[in-house]
Amino acid sequence: MEYQKIALGVLAMLVFQVCLAQPAELNLVTFEAPPYQTAGADGDDRGAIGGETVDTVTCAAKQAGWSAQITVAPQRRAIYSLKRNIADGYFAADPSAELDAIASRSNPVALEKWYFFTTDRSAKPSKHRIGVVDGSNEEVWLETNGYSIYLSVASPSQLPALLERGRIDSALMDDRLMEGLNAKSSSPVDSLHSHFLRYAPLHLYVSEVFGKKHPEFLPAFNRALPGCMEKTLTLTGRETQHIEALTKQLLAELTELLDVQQALKAGPQPETLAEVLTIDGKWQALAPEATLPLAAHILALPASETLETWQNAYQGLVTEAMVVNNMGAIVAMSRLTSDFWQGDEPKFMEVAGSGPAEEPRARKALFISPIRYDRSTARFQITVSVPVFSSAGEAPNGVIVLGLDIDKAMGI
Incomplete structure (x- = not known):
């Protein structure tokens, strides 16, 4: 009987040490934006999520002592999860006063390259009927900077088709996202012209509750970022x-x-x-x-x-x-x-x-x-x-x- 107590005590100690050795889980939410965030082929929120920004965030979180558990949701729902403290954090977001008021922002985890895409080489996108993805970082930036948005759509894949049919004059999105859409399309739009707008630094926002409970996380995460994103910051x-x-x-x-x-x-x-x-x-x-x-x-x-x-x-x-x-x-x-x-x-x-x-x-x-x-x-x-x-x-x-x-x- 005494041996059983000793054995149980040793087992409990081992289990305790194993638990201590496991990194804490960081529950994050993001949205699909290939090649930065790409959901699994099954399309399920709980499916595999990969991509450059996912790799960067996972790498920096690991070096900060956390295991990132990432789910995919539409951007508006992802932001709602952050606001309601349902998720510990949300990425990848353009800086905004709205998010800064309710969450803490990391150093950039990604650098997107935003272009206006048009069918006219000499176009002036600022005077156009502009199409953009509903709830996207691009939409928020355009509204904040005084642009008039003509049409918001549910999916990035709709924008090239709208351009081709003349429903919109220009579409604002990341350069590599448009390249990916054209590569996957059965009828790619070969005649598009690109007009550079800005480099968009995107961030991880951690919820107010998580930030107060773990104030050491963001400094450690930021220190790890340069090494984790080094390969993604090369010029085309x-x-x-x-x-x-x-x-x-x-x-x-x-x-x-x-x-x-x-x-x-x-x-x-x-x-x-x-x-x-x-x-x-x-x-x-x-x-x-x-x-x-x-x-x-x-x-x-x-x-x-x-x-x-x-x-x-x-x-x-x-x-x-x-x-x-x-x-x-x-x-x-x-x-x-x-x-x-x-x-x-x-x-x-x-x-x-x-x-x-x-x-x-x-x-x-x-x-x-x-x-x-x-x-x-x-x-x-x-x-x-x-x-x-x-x-x-x-x-x-x-x-x-x-x-x-x-x-x-x-x-x-």
Whole structure:
């Protein structure tokens, strides 16, 4: 009998430990929007749910210590579930005052690319009969920003057909969603023209009750997001071509104003990489709250003043501009950067042809980074860079680096 009590006690302890080891369940609701959120083939709310945004949310929740259980519902019902605390959270939603009042918003979990689609190449969508999905993020954004909506439909698949029949003049939706609809259609609309409107950062909203009960969740979730969404923030071929053309235009203008070789000569001249790294350590320890005397000196240089004036003229399109030498050390900058040494970053290594203690590699004439989210500005940005050469050398003796607001860049 005594052995049975001991055995039961051990079993209870094991069960308790197993329960502790299981991550808590996070009950989320979303809506179908391929390729971001895709319901199972059976069409049942309880069926499998996949897609890029689902993967991102599941990944970040897991790293935050939670197991995401996701169901699919129409958007209006999903929002109702959040408001009534039936669900712990709802994604993926465009920021809205309505949701901000009743729930807590994460950093972006997805970045959609919204286009007006028309049958007329030279159309002006703002004056059109606009079609949109009822209850969608696009519908809310249009209403908030003063657009007149002509027709709201139940399903995205209805919009291409309405365009083809001339029932509406333009449809607003995510670029990849339209591509997916056309790919699945038995009679795809090949004659559609796209007009870029905006990049739409979409978020996870967690309910008020859940947020108060688990205040540690959102900070942990946000910390995990960059690694979980890294693969989903690459530019498409069309976007890359647009950025390449814009970068060439910007650099042609900048180099008319700035003597880059003179900037390289006038900037700091550390003799060794060890010296650069020593400065960098002190720089990072202070920035952005305080400024090293060397950083203040660089900001006061004529080349830095030129970069700042040129950046400001673009009213948010250009988010930073810098010139670095052949060791990756900054010699001119439009604003204080987080570090002095850029030599271990792709924006330098990809165009300079090597990194620290590396064998020479093939150089790119232009580097374009993936899209990244800047929490300090709540904007999505990219970095572009090009090598610069002295008249005498085959190897670059410096690099020009620009930060661009991707939303503004694609809108040009």
